[in-house]
Amino acid sequence: MEELENSPSSSIDSSSHPPISSSSSSSYNTRRALSTDLQLGLSLSTSSFQANSPTERTESLFVKVYMEGIPIGRKLNLLTQDGYQSLIRTLQQMFRTTIVYPDVCQNPSTTANVLTYEDKEGDWMMVGDVPWELFLTTVKKLKITKADKC
Template sequence: MEGVPIGRKLDLLLLDGYDSLLIKLCHMFKTPITYADVMECHQQVPGQKAAHVLTYEDQDGDWMMVGDVPWELFLSSVKKLRIARMDKC
C-alpha cells in the first residue's frame, strides 16, 4: 500500500495544534506517527518508536516536515498531508 493515495478530509481548523493533529491521525490510521522532533505517537505504547513521519505540501508545491513552522502558518500554507515510512524520508 506504500504510495497509494487515500482520500480523507480533515478539518484542521477544529484542531488545537500539532499534538491534536497527531492524535487524530494515529486514531484514523492505527499506526505510530511522528512529526519534527517528536519520536513517539501519543496513542502507542510508551517508548515505542514511530514507524511513520508526517509531512505536508505547501502552497509552493514543496514537501515540508510538519512541526517546522508555527501552527498558524501551517494552517495558512498546507495543501496536502502525507504519512511516509520513516525509512523513506
C-alpha cells in the first residue's frame, strides 16, 4: 500500500501543472470571441454587398451644410437638387432664413445670407460661380454666411 502513496505520478499531477479547465476555458473564450467577430464581419460585408447591387443602388452626394452662428451642421444630398435655385430654396426652408444670389450681394441687408462652398482644394467660393455639374464634382462643404461679409 505504501507504494501507491509514494508514487511520483500523483505528486506531479497535483502540484506542478495548472488545472486543465482554466487554460481550456480561456482558449475557448478566445476562439468564441474570434468566431463572433468573424460572423459580424461577414454579415456586415454581406449586407453592404447587397446594398450596392445594381438593382438597389442609389446614388448620393451628401455634404455638410453649416450656418454662421449655428454650431450644428446638417447633411444634404446634392443629387436630389435640380440646380442652384433648388439648392437655395431647400436651404432657405431647412434653416428658415433668406439666402440671396451672389449678384444681389451688391446691396446686402442685415438679414440676408449668401451661400458659399469649400472646394476640394480647401478654397471658399461663392455658390453659383461655376456650372452646376462642375460644382457637384468639387464641393466638399457648404456654409451660409451673412451677406454683408461678401
